[in-house]
Amino acid sequence: MTAPLPPAPTPPPSYGYVSPIPVRRAHLGDALASEWTKIRSVRSTVWTLGTMVVLMLLIGLGVAAIASGQGGNMGEESALPLGFFGMLPASICVITLGVLTISSEYGTGMIRTTLTACPSRSRVLTAKAVVFFLLVFTVTLIVSFAVATAxxxxxxAAEPTAAEWARATVGTALFLAVLGLLSMAIGALVRHSAGAITVMIGLLLLPLVAALFMFAPALKGLQEALFTYSLPSQMIALYSDRPPFTESGPAGWEALFILVGVAVVGVGGAYALLNNRDV
Structure with a gap:
């Protein structure tokens, strides 16, 4: 006769704890909230956008005061193209913020934490692009409207048309926001703040400066192309119904469309490399 089996051990008590925090899958809205918290918390956002606002106001109003004080009459032209003088230096601030939006995380190593919390790299880049674009567009739209009104x-000068108002306000805001997206893409490609900002400043100023020193007749075609398609020239063209330098160059919204095409290529390259290389 076999001995009876020993009793089974008593299982440990179960406390039945359930976390009150609901568990769900993360989505783009979570990434947008995270990027908004980042961009409004760092000092670089306040400094760059604050400087941009000051430059657009001071230069825009200063140029208008000079034009008005000297008794100048712009005739059939409206006063809105004067906004270009504030738009050009403001673009440097937008370029800087666009680069820092992503390159600063590579410099501090924060990008590892970001990609650990959100492994979808495309979602991270999309959230950064959306938050950055909406922030720059909103701030620039408000300031450009105030400057244009003043x-x-x-x-x-002549009374501006509705199309001229749209280009001087909405067009200006879109142009700077898209330029900032291109800068963010360069920051993702270079992954170094100083290097990416240098690349963008060179892209902004070098073509126009180089064209000024092309005196040889053989370089005339290249000189005209650089004058026509450099970024400062595109900013001037945005305010005009006709090409500012040549008969066949872009004018009006065409300048914005060209920049959008370049930005799409840059952002596409940033998506491709971000998903196919280590941090």
Whole structure:
């Protein structure tokens, strides 16, 4: 006769703890909230956008005051193209912020934490692009509208049309926001703040500066192309219904469309490399 089996051990008590925090899959909204928290928390955002606002206001109003004080009459032209003088230096601030939006995380190593929390690299880059674009567009739209309104009131010139108002306000905001997206893409490609900012400043100024020193007749075609398609020239063309330098160059919204095409290529390259290389 076999001995009876020993009793089974008593299982440890179960406390039945359930976390009150609901568990769900992360989505793009979570990434957007995270990127918004980042971009509004760092000092670089305040400094760059604050400087951009000051430059657009001071230069835009200063140019209008000079034009008005000298008794200049722009005739059939409106006063809105004067906004270009503030738009050009403001673009440097947008370029800097666009690069820092992503390259600063590579410099501090924060990008590892970001990609650990959100392994989908495309989602991270999309969230950064959306938050950055909406922030720059909103701030620039408000400031450009204020500057344009003041310039029209201060300078004796023709009454602007609805199309001219749209390009001087919405067009300006879109142009700078898209330029910032291109800068963010370069920051993702280079992964170094100083290097990426240098590349973008060179892209902004070098073509126009190089064209100024092309005196040889053989370089005339290249000189005209650089004058026509350099970024400062595109900013001037955005304010005009006709090409500012040549008969066949872009004018009006065409300048914005060209920049959008370049930005699409840059952002596409950033997506491709971000998904196919180590941090």
């Amino acid at each position: 310039q029209v009131a201060m300078v004796e």
